[in-house]
Amino acid sequence: MAELANEPCLAIEGLTKRFGGFYALNDLTMAVAQGAIHAVIGPNGAGKTTFFNLITGVLTADTGRIVFEGRLLDEARPSRRTVRGIARTFQNIRLFPQLTVLETVMIGEHCRYYPSILKGLRDLLYRPFGEAEDERVMRGNALELLEFLGLADQRDQKASDLPYGDQRKLEMARALATRPRLLLLDEPAAGLNPHETEHLDEVITRIRDRGVTIILVEHDMGLVMGISDRITVLNFGTRIADGNPREIQDDPAVIEAYLGEDEAP
C-alpha cells in the first residue's frame, strides 16, 4: 500500500483531442496526486471541459492515455468509468427534474448495488411486496450523504424545486453516492453568490477529507487559490504552467494568458 500512496491517482500522458482542425487539447501530460485538490484553470476555450469529457468517457481521445490508480483507463463508456471510481458534476446543472432529492442521490447508489438488470429484476420478483434489503441500505447511505451536505431537510422536495446553490450541492451528493475515489467538479461556484461560494470551499475540503481526490475546474480565483494543493493552467489546449498556488500566481505565462501581453508586468 505504501507504493500506492506514491502513485498518482490519475496520470495523463500525451492526451490530444481535435475537433476538425482545432486542437481542443494538445499533447497534455499531467499527474494528479492521491488525495489532492488539483485545480485546472485557464481562459474560456482553453480545453477544460474537453479535459473532463475525456476523463469521464463522454468524448474519446485521438491520442494519449489516461492511467487511473496505476491501471489504464480503457473503459469506453462513461458508466463503466463511474463504476471504476470516477464521478463528476456538470457545469450546467444536470439533475433529474422529476425525482426527489433523496431519489436523486439513490440514482448515484444504483450502480454499486444493482450492477446488472438481472439483480434489479430478481429483487423485484423474489419479494413480491415490500422493500428490498439493498433499497433500505441505499436509502440509509443517501440520507447520510444528504446530511453530510446539509440537504437532509429537503429530501422529499423535487430536485428542480431547490434553490440554485442547493442544486449544486445535490449534484455533488449524487456524484459522491457512486463512492468515487476521484471527483471532477466542473465550475462548482458558477452562479453562486459570494456567501454560498465561501461555504463551498469548506464543502470541497470536507469531501477531500473523506478520501476523495478532487479535480476542480473553476473560474473563481479566490476559491481556486484558497483550497488547491496544485494548479494546472491550460491555454489553447496546452499546458502553460503547473505548480502550487503561489508559483502559479507569479508565473509570467499565466499572467499573460489571463491579462494579455500589454498588461503583463
Next chain:
Amino acid sequence: MFDGLLDGYTRSILIFAGINVVAAYSFYVPFKTGQVSLGQAGFMAVGAYTAAIMTQKFGLPFWAGFLVGGFIAGIVGVVVGFPALRIKGIYLLLLTLGFSEIVQVIALSWDYVGGAQGFRQIAFNRYTLDYLVVLIPLLIWFFARLERSSLGRAMDSIHQDETAAEVMGIDVVRTKLFAFGLGAMIAGFAGALYAHHATFMDSSTFNIMMGVEILMFVVVGGGSTYWGPLLGALFLTLLPEFLRTLREWLELVPVSWMNFFPANRVYDFLHEFLDFENAKRLIVYGIILIVMMILRPDGMLTRDQLRRFSLPRLGRRHG
C-alpha cells in the same frame, strides 16, 4: 370465467379493452426510459403471427403459442432496439414506424401466413378474458414494484437526462434495450390474444393507426405512473360505448321538447355525432389529444398527484 355474468357484447368489449390495456403497457415500458415507439402494433403483429403459426401450423395449444409469440416478439424487440439506441425523439418515431411498415409488408407477401388473403380460421380461444384477468393484474403488480425499485428509478433517470444517468454509472445501453425488449414482449402477448380472439387477421390488422392509438392510450392516461396506461386504454376504448349509451338516453327525450328551432338542430347534431363508427372515433381521439396537450400535457394521471394521495406512506418509508 364470467360465462353466466356477461352477455356476449359486453364480453367482447371487455376483451378488446383488456387487450388494449396490455398494448398500452407495452408502450409504457420503453417510454419509461424515454423511448417513444410508434411500432408497438408491429410487435403485436409479430406475436400474433408467431402464436397463430404455433397453434395452426404446429398444432400447439394456445398457451404455448401465447408464450412463444411473446418470446419471439421480445427477441425482435431487442434486435430492433439496437439501432434504436443511437437515435432519439422524432428519428426513433420514424424508425419504429418503419419497422411496423416492414412487418405489414412481410405479412402481406408471405403466403405461408395467408399473404393478401389474411390468416384465416385461427382457432378461437375461449379463455381470452381469463388470460386478461390474470395478465393485467400481474402487469400492474410488476410495474408498481418497478416504480418503487432502484431499477425503475434508473429507468426514470434515463428518461429525464440520459447523459447524466450514464455518467452516474447507470448502464443506459442495457437498460434501454431491456425496456425495449420487454415492451415488445408484452405487445407480443397482446397480439397473440388478439389473433386467437378475432380468429382472423391480415397485414392491415396491425396497421400504423393501431400504433398511434397505443401511443395515445399512454399519452392520454399519463406516462409518468403505472396507472396511466390502464386508465388511458380503458377510457379511450370504452369511450365509444359511453357515447353510444348517451345516444340511447338522448332518444328517450320526448320529441315534443325538440320540435322548435335551436333545440331540434342541437338534437340532430348530437344524435348524429354520437353515432359511432371508426372515422368519427378518430375525430374524437384527435379532439381529446388536442385538449389534453393544452390542459394536461402529462396525461390524466401523474405521479405527483398520486404521491399527494399517499403522503402517510411516504412518511413512513423515509422515517
